[in-house]
Amino acid sequence: MRCFVHKSLRKADTYVYLREPDGAALPVALRESLGPLQQVLELELLPTRRLAQADTARVLEALEQHGYYLQLPPPPQSGGA
Numbered sequence: 107m108r109c110f111v112h113k114s115l116r117k118a119d120t121y122v123y124l125r126e127p128d129g130a131a132l133p134v135a136l137r138e139s140l141g142p143l144q145q146v147l148e149l150e151l152l153p154t155r156r157l158a159q160a161d162t163a164r165v166l167e168a169l170e171q172h173g174y175y176l177q178l179p180p181p182p183q184s185g186g187a
Contacts, residue, residue, distance in 0.1 A: 107125070107150070107152075107166060107169060108148070108149075108150055108151075109123050109124060109125060109148070109150075109151045110123070110124045110125075110126070110127045110145055110147070110148050111123050111145070111146055111147040111149070112124065112129065112143035112145050112146065113143065113144055113146050114140040114141055114142075114143060115141055115142040115143065115144055116139075116140060116141025116142065117139075117140060117141070117179075118179065119178075119179030119180075120140065120176070120179060121146075121159075121176075121177040122140065122143060122174055122175070122176055122177070123151075123160075123165055123168075123169060123174060123175040123177065124169075124173065124174050125173045125174065126173065127145070129143065129174070130173075131172060131173025131174045132173075132174050136176070151166060153166065159177055159180065160175070160177050
């Protein structure tokens with residue numbers, strides 16, 4: 107599946123994978139909370155492709171069902187010792 111990856115210019119390390127390049131599938135409230143989006147990548151997403159920060163199967167499922175997948179930054183790691 108062809109997908110388009112955009113980063114939020116308002117929220118650091120937050121990315122949206124979109125099935126369509128125009129982002130029409132994004133709910134209005136989500137679009138507004140993310141602020142401006144900048145396309146950073148266009149790729150052919152296959153079940154065998156590995157992604158650095160997301161599970162490929164979950165991304166593909168979300169794209170099929172909702173037209174988008176929201177990738178949030180990883181939670182901060184505690185420095186306990």
